[in-house]
Every structure is written in C-alpha cells, then in structure tokens.
Amino acid sequence: MTVDSTKTLCPYCGVGCGLEVSPSAQSGNTVGELGQSAWKVRGDRAHPSSQGMVCVKGATVAEALNRDRLLYPMVRDSLDEEFRRVSWDQALALITSRIQTVRSTHGADGVCMYGSGQLQTEDYYIAQKLLKGCLGTNNFDSNSRLCMSSAVAGYVQSLGSDGPPCCYEDLDLTDCVFLIGANTAECHTIIHNRLQKHHKKNRAVKMVVVDPRRTKTAEDADLHLAIHPGTDIDLLNGIAHLLLRWGCLDTHFVAAHTTGFSEFAEVTQYYSPDVVSERCGISVSDLETAARWWADSNRVLSLWSMGVNQSSEGTAKVRAIINLHLMTGQIGKPGAGPFSLTGQPNAMGGRETGGLCNLLPGYRHVKFPEQR
Ligand code: SF4
Structure with a gap:
C-alpha cells in the first residue's frame, strides 16, 4: 500500500x-x-x-x-494520583461540567483559556469564539501577550491596527534590509537564507544589522552597527535627524497619511550625529552610511524580533522604527515596510483572529462598541 x-x-x-x-x-x-x-x-x-x-x-x-506523545485523554482527580485513561466522551463531559460549575459559582470571568502560536488560524478563531461568543468572557489570551507585545502595541499606536503591512515576497524585492534586534541567521534561518540569496544576487542591495553582538547575521551584513545595549531609540532618531537635515522625506506621504509630524521633527533635533555617536558607541561615519542607504533606497524593509520586542521601552523602539518608514513613505509598497518577526509560526494568525483578551477577530477591539 x-x-x-x-x-x-x-x-x-x-x-x-x-x-x-x-x-x-x-x-x-x-x-x-x-x-x-x-x-x-x-x-x-x-x-x-x-x-x-x-x-x-x-x-x-x-x-x-x-517520544512521549499523548495519544488519548488522561485524567486524575488530584496531583498525587497517577493519570488514568478515559474515553473522549468522558473527557468532554468532565470538561463541560467543570466549566459549568465554575461559571455558576464564580461567573463567566472565572473561566480562562491560554493559547499559543502553535494553533492553526481556524482553531484560534474557534477557541476565542468559544470564550468570548459562547461563554461570555474576554479571558482568552496567548503567547502574543508576552512574546511580541511591544510589536502589537507599537503597530496599534503608530498605524491604528496590529496588522504588519509586509509579506514574505518583500524579502526578495527590497533594496535595503535593516535588521535590528534580530539574529535571523540562527533564529529565523529560512528568512535569512532568502535575504542572503537576494543580497548575493543583487549586489546593489544593502544589508544593515543593528546588534550589540557580532552575530552570524552581523557577519553577513554590509554594515554592522554594534550599538551599546539599550540605545536603539538614539540610533533610530539619529537616522531620522539626518534624513530631516538632508531633506530626504516623502512630503506627500507625510502630509496625506500622518499626524504630529512637526512634533516628531522637533524631538529628532535632540539626536545630532555627535550625540548619537557618543551614546551608541558607533562612529558618525557609520551612522551617516546607514542614513544614506535608507535615503537612497527605493524600497527599505526593516525586520526586528525579540531584541526589540522583549526589551525595555520595546513599544517606543517599535514606534521609532515605524516613524522612519512613515517619514520616508517606505510602507505600503512591494519590498518596503516595518516587518516584525514573530517567535512562533502562527502568532500572527492568532492576532488576526482575536487571540488576545482585548481583541476581536479582524483586529477589532472589545472596548469599542461600534466594533463589536
Ligand atoms: S520554521 Fe522550522 S524549518 Fe523553518 S526556519 Fe524555523 S525552525 Fe527552521
């Protein structure tokens, strides 16, 4: 057979x-x-x-x-007992009866469910629907709460929605890859392979890696900015300072699609090259090279991961990355945009289907009545 x-x-x-x-x-x-x-x-x-x-x-x-695969439902009545095998009907009856008991004694919010990026999108949808639509509680949360919360908050604060405006095809179309807080060569290997292929095939493509460590990813870069830990915002605003000084803005995009630009421009005045060089521990020349490549490229793709997301002021760092894209119009076109890399394969599918306690499917928010 x-x-x-x-x-x-x-x-x-x-x-x-x-x-x-x-x-x-x-x-x-x-x-x-x-x-x-x-x-x-x-x-x-x-x-x-x-x-x-x-x-x-x-x-x-x-x-x-x-190894150690669970093949059928197992149950025990207390932690000091051995597990015993039960049928699926017995397991489901036990689960529903426990949920009913908790609901009747503690209310709907006595129940919660925790998911992860290992769930399929469809499973995610059904799971959060069971809690929010059927059992009447928002207590469904997932790894996105811990793993890439800063990316979620940064996207929402900057763009109004937690939907990264990039896709995998962008890896093969970009003119400038800006990797920050991401060691793709070891942690997102296949993304790195795709970037390297594109980089080697198109020698005009630039690759900048921002990382305090000389990682495998940094070794493949055209420019490695080994900034002092925690100085990401200095670097990012320092690049914004130079872009503004050189007049390398997409003024039409800024006027049509952004608010608060003059306040942002004022903030960047505090990030002169000398100040940034001193704080970040990099040369002014390297800072200018990064800004120049950003300015001269038709399509800039920034990628970041847990080095940004799971750090102090992670949300502000995400916003600083997105600000660079907004001021230069490097968003919403092939090969460009702010692309956060998740830790688990379907963390993004979970966010799309409402897999956080504050979300509903389609990036809607539970607190806005018009979105419910
Ligand atoms: S999804 Fe699996 S195979 Fe693909 S890069 Fe990650 S660890 Fe490797």
Missing part, C-alpha cells in the same frame, strides 16, 4: 516553514530507536514562506513524534 506524504508546518519558529512528511510505508525508512517508524521530512516547494527550504530544526522535527 502506498501512503501519500502529508503537508504540514514546522512548529519551531516564526517562519512556519512548509514540510512534507512521508511515513515509513512510502519512504522505506528504518525503524526508529523506540521501535516506531521513522519519518522522512523535506521542505514543501509550494509553500510561500519557505519555498522548499528547511533548516536542521525542521528537518529533524519528526524525531519528536516518537
């Missing part, structure tokens, strides 16, 4: 690479060390984010299938 391969996703990082997993019946693999079938994994060429590529973590994902 021939069994077709199954398409699935790698669960290990925010790229969410497409995989094809073949069972042993088809692949002819040997028997695994625990006496179960080994599985063959390869990249799914049709997948939009990974295009058939897969890193060593994804390639070995099947090794986890043989």
Whole structure:
C-alpha cells in the first residue's frame, strides 16, 4: 500500500516553514530507536514562506513524534494520583461540567483559556469564539501577550491596527534590509537564507544589522552597527535627524497619511550625529552610511524580533522604527515596510483572529462598541 506524504508546518519558529512528511510505508525508512517508524521530512516547494527550504530544526522535527506523545485523554482527580485513561466522551463531559460549575459559582470571568502560536488560524478563531461568543468572557489570551507585545502595541499606536503591512515576497524585492534586534541567521534561518540569496544576487542591495553582538547575521551584513545595549531609540532618531537635515522625506506621504509630524521633527533635533555617536558607541561615519542607504533606497524593509520586542521601552523602539518608514513613505509598497518577526509560526494568525483578551477577530477591539 502506498501512503501519500502529508503537508504540514514546522512548529519551531516564526517562519512556519512548509514540510512534507512521508511515513515509513512510502519512504522505506528504518525503524526508529523506540521501535516506531521513522519519518522522512523535506521542505514543501509550494509553500510561500519557505519555498522548499528547511533548516536542521525542521528537518529533524519528526524525531519528536516518537517520544512521549499523548495519544488519548488522561485524567486524575488530584496531583498525587497517577493519570488514568478515559474515553473522549468522558473527557468532554468532565470538561463541560467543570466549566459549568465554575461559571455558576464564580461567573463567566472565572473561566480562562491560554493559547499559543502553535494553533492553526481556524482553531484560534474557534477557541476565542468559544470564550468570548459562547461563554461570555474576554479571558482568552496567548503567547502574543508576552512574546511580541511591544510589536502589537507599537503597530496599534503608530498605524491604528496590529496588522504588519509586509509579506514574505518583500524579502526578495527590497533594496535595503535593516535588521535590528534580530539574529535571523540562527533564529529565523529560512528568512535569512532568502535575504542572503537576494543580497548575493543583487549586489546593489544593502544589508544593515543593528546588534550589540557580532552575530552570524552581523557577519553577513554590509554594515554592522554594534550599538551599546539599550540605545536603539538614539540610533533610530539619529537616522531620522539626518534624513530631516538632508531633506530626504516623502512630503506627500507625510502630509496625506500622518499626524504630529512637526512634533516628531522637533524631538529628532535632540539626536545630532555627535550625540548619537557618543551614546551608541558607533562612529558618525557609520551612522551617516546607514542614513544614506535608507535615503537612497527605493524600497527599505526593516525586520526586528525579540531584541526589540522583549526589551525595555520595546513599544517606543517599535514606534521609532515605524516613524522612519512613515517619514520616508517606505510602507505600503512591494519590498518596503516595518516587518516584525514573530517567535512562533502562527502568532500572527492568532492576532488576526482575536487571540488576545482585548481583541476581536479582524483586529477589532472589545472596548469599542461600534466594533463589536
Ligand atoms: S526556519 Fe524555523 S520554521 Fe523553518 S524549518 Fe527552521 S525552525 Fe522550522
């Protein structure tokens, strides 16, 4: 009997690479060390984010299938008892009866659910619908609350919505990659592979990496800005200062799509090259090079991850990145925009479907009656 391969996703990082997993019946693999079938994994060429590529973590994902998998519902009445197997009907009856008891004694807000970026978009929607639409509580939250909260807040404060205005095709179209607080070579490997391919093929494409450490990602850059930890806003506003000084603005975009520009411009006056150079620990010349590449590129794509999101003043840093895009009109066009990289494959799908206690599907907010 021939069994077709199954398409699935790698669960290990925010790229969410497409995989094809073949069972042993088809692949002819040997028997695994625990006496179960080994599985063959390869990249799914049709997948939009990974295009058939897969890193060593994804390639070995099947090794986890043989170990400690929960195959059926298990229950115990107290923590000092052993688990015992029950049927699905028994498990569902137990869950619903416990929820009903809690609701009747503590009200709807006595119940909560916590999800993660490992849920599929459809599952996310159903889960938050169960809590918010059926059980009557907003107590559904997820890893987005901890992992990339700053990106969420930064997007909402700057753009009015937590929908990153970029996509994976932008990686292949940009003229200038600005990586800050992201070690893509080791943490988002396939994104880095795509960027490197594009960079090597098009020598005019510039790659700037902002990171206090000389990471593998920094080694692949045209310019590595090894700023002192915590000086990201100085650097970003320092670039804005130079762009303003050089008159490198998209004045039409600023007039048509932004508010508060003059206040922002006033703030940037405090970030002269000498001040920024001193605070960040980089040369004025390197600062000017970064600003010049930003000014001269038709399409600038900034990518950031937990080095920005999970740091003090993370939201302000995200806003400072987005401000650079807004003042230069580097947003809403192919190859350009502020692109936050998530830690888990479907954290973004969760946010789209209302997977936070303050959200409803479609980036709507629970506190606005007109959006409910
Ligand atoms: S890049 Fe991330 S999603 Fe892709 S295979 Fe590697 S760990 Fe998995």
